[in-house]
Amino acid sequence: MRDRTEGPLLRVEGLEKRYGARLGCGGVSFDLWPGEVMGIVGESGSGKTTLLNCLAGQLAPDGGRVLYDMGEGMVDTVTLDEPARRRLKRSDWAFVHQHAHEGLRMNVSAGGNVGERLMGMGARRYGAIRAQAVDWLGRVEIAADRVDDRPSAFSGGMRQRLQIARNLVTGPRLVFMDEPTGGLDVSVQARLLDLLRGLVREMGLSAIIVTHDLAVVRLLADRLMVMQGGRVVEAGLTDQVLDDPQHGYTQLLVSSVLQV
Amino acid sequence: MSAYNFAYLDEQTKRMIRRALLKALAVPGYQVPFASREMPMPYGWGTGGVQVSAAVLVPEDVLKVIDQGADDTTNAVSIRRFFQKVAGVAVSEATAQATVIQTRHRIPERALEEGQILVYQVPIPEPLRFLEPSEIETRKMHALEEYGLMHVKLYEDISRHGEIATSYAYPVKVEGRYVMDPSPIPKFDNPKLSMAAIQLFGAGREQRIYALPPWTEVVSLDFEDYPFEAARAPHACDLCGAGDSYLDEVITDDAGGRMFVCSDTDFCGERRAAGHVGRLGESA
Amino acid sequence: MIKVENVSKRFTLHNQGGAVIPVMAGASLTVAPGECVALVGASGAGKSTLMRMVYGNYLAASGRILVGGLDVAAARPREVLEMRRNVLGHVSQFLRVVPRVPTLEVVAEPLLEAGVAPEAARARAAVLLARLNIPERLWGLSPTTFSGGEQQRVNIARGFVRDYPALLLDEPTASLDAVNREEVLALIEEAKARGAALLGIFHDAAARARVCDREVDVTAFTPAREV
Structure with missing residues (x-):
C-alpha cells in the first residue's frame, strides 16, 4: 500500500502563525509521504494545535506554504481559492476533533452524520447512502441498529468512532487528528487506537496526529515532531525520538512519563 | 390620509x-x-x-x-x-x-x-x-x-x-x-x-x-429513490366538493367529528356560487 | 550485509547540567550474508546500544552504519522505515503492541505491512506460532495478557515471520524452556541457511557457540572516560 507515488503527499515550508507579537508556531517545514503517520507532541501551549489548524486550513497562517499533491502536482493550499479548499476539506482531507461534538452534528442521526459528506459530494440515492453509512458504522464497530440514533445517545468512545466514520466515508488520503483519544477511558482509548491503526493500514491513509500522549504516538506514528514554544525542537523516527531524545525538552518530556 | x-x-x-x-x-x-x-x-x-x-x-x-x-x-x-x-x-x-x-x-x-x-x-x-x-x-x-x-x-x-x-x-x-x-x-x-x-x-x-x-x-429537493410528492389530505372539500384543492381539517364537536374544507376561502366560495356542493355543504 | 564503520555514540543529558556521556567510539564490524555474529562484553559495555544504532533506534554521533547499502546513521526517517519493513528484522526483548489486537494479527503484521494478502499472512503466522508451541486457543487473544515466556515467543514469531535479508536478535533464547529454545535455534539456523545476515546478543553461551560464527567484543569500543 505504501510508497505508491514518487513524491510526498504534503510538503510544508516555513509555516508561521502569530497572535500579535506572540508566536503561535514558526519555521515549520517537513514532508509527509503517502501512508505515513506523523505525530506532533508537546505540552499545552507549545503550538501543536495551532500548527495542525494551519496545516488543515482551519486557520490562515501568516507565512509559509502547505503544498499538497492534488493529483496534478503540488498545490499551495494556503493560497488555494476558498471553494477548492473547502472541497478538498470535505473530500480528500478529514479532520478528527478531540471533542466529538465539535466534529459531529449532535441533532442528526448517526446515519445522517456519516452520510453528510456523501450527500455533499452529490449522492442522491437514499438507499445507497444509508447502506454506506451502515457499512461504515460496522467498520468502526457501531451496531447497525444504532444508525438512526443521535450521537447524544452515544458514549464518548462511540461518538469518537462515529466521528471517524463520518470523516473517512469519502475515502480521504490525509487525516488530521487533534488529540483523538483525549478524554477517553484507557480501555476505550486502546480500542480506538487499534481501530485507527487498522484503518490507516487498510486505506493507506496518511495522518498527522496531535497529542500530548507519548504512548499514542508510539503506537500510531511512524514519525514524530516535538514542539516547544511554537518551534519544532526535534523530529525523527518515533521510536528514535522517544528512546534517544537529543533535545533537552524532549528528554524532559520522555522522562516525565510515568512508567506502568 | x-x-x-x-x-x-x-x-x-x-x-x-x-x-x-x-x-x-x-x-x-x-x-x-x-x-x-x-x-x-x-x-x-x-x-x-x-x-x-x-x-x-x-x-x-x-x-x-x-x-x-x-x-x-x-x-x-x-x-x-x-x-x-x-x-x-x-x-x-x-x-x-x-x-x-x-x-x-x-x-x-x-x-x-x-x-x-x-x-x-x-x-x-x-x-x-x-x-x-x-x-x-x-x-x-x-x-x-x-x-x-x-x-x-x-x-x-x-x-x-x-x-x-x-x-x-x-x-x-x-x-x-x-x-x-x-x-x-x-x-x-x-x-x-x-x-x-x-x-x-x-x-x-x-x-x-x-x-x-x-x-x-x-x-x-428530493432523493432519486424518494421522489418529491405534493401531498394533500385524501378527501374532497365538504363544502364545495373540490377534489384537487388543499384542505384544512376542522374539528366540529367534542366527539371526534370533523370536516375537510378548502383552505382557500375565495376558491371555495366561487365554486359554491357556481353550484358545486360538498358532503356537508348547502346549495348556495 | 551489515557494516558498521568507526561509529561513536554519546548521550547528552540536558537536564542534568548538560553532562555528556560518551558510551562508544570506533565501533566497527561486518556481518556477511549467511553469517551470525554475536556481540559480547560485560553488561553495560554497549551491546544493546550498538544493536539499537543498527536498527536506527539510537542516533550515532559519527561513523557509518550500512545495512543493505543504506547508511542508517545518515538516513531520513522514511528510509529507515523502509529498511525496517523490507530489509532488517528485529527480535527485541520487549513486546510492544496495541492492546486488544489478537496474537495472530500481531505476528502477521509485518507481512500485512509488506502487502501480503491477509489469508497468506495469517497462514504463515500460524505456522510460526505452532512451531513455537503457542497453543492455538491463545491466537485470538492479545499477547499483552501472556506470560513473559509466551510474549517472548510471540516476539520471535513476529521477527521470523518474514524472510528478512538481515536480522537483529536480542537475547532470543532468554526465558525459554529447552523445547522452545531448540525451535528458536533451528529458526536461526534456517535463516542463516537461506543467506540472512544475523547480528545478536546471546547470554546463553551454549546457544551462542552453536549458531554464531564469530564474536565481536564491544568492550573494545568503550571510549576512554575523561573525568
Missing part, C-alpha cells in the same frame, strides 16, 4: 426596498439583505411582507390579503385594513381581481396571471438554518453552492418517518442555483412556484428579501 405618506413608508425607504427587490428578481432565490423598518405591528405578523407590499403598491392596485388561504382571519383582516387606511387602495377577496396579493402560508388555488404580484410573509428565510446556526457559514454555503446539508435534513426525515415528512417550507432549488425556503407554504403548493405572476418574499425580522420572476424553474 394626509397623516401618512402613501402606503405608510417614506419614499426613501420604499426606494431602498425596491432596489432590493430588483436585485432579488435579477438573482432568483438569492437572499438580499435590506434595512427592515419598524412597522406598527409585531414581528411575526408579516412585517416583511407588509414592507414589500408597501414598496410595490400603486394607487390603482387592488389588494388581497390571505392568511392560510383565508381572507377573513385576524392577520389578513388587519393587514388589509392597514393598507386601506395608509394607502387608500381598493381591496378584494377575489383572487382574479387582485393585482397584489399578500399571503401567509398559501398560494391561491386559482392560477395567477401575468401582471399579478404575490407577496409572501417569511418567518425564517434561511433554508440551511435548521442544521447550520452560523449565518457566516450559511452565506458561504450559498455562495459556493454547498447544499449537501439540505439533503441531510431530508435524509433525517426518511430515516425517522420512512418518507420525507417535511410538509411545509419544503426546500427548493431555483434555476439550478440557489436553494430557497418557499416560506411555510404546504409542499402541495410547491409545484405552483413556477408561475406567470411575480413572487416576492419578505422577512422583516431577518431583514431579507428574495424573489422569483415569472416562470422561474423551481425544483423541490
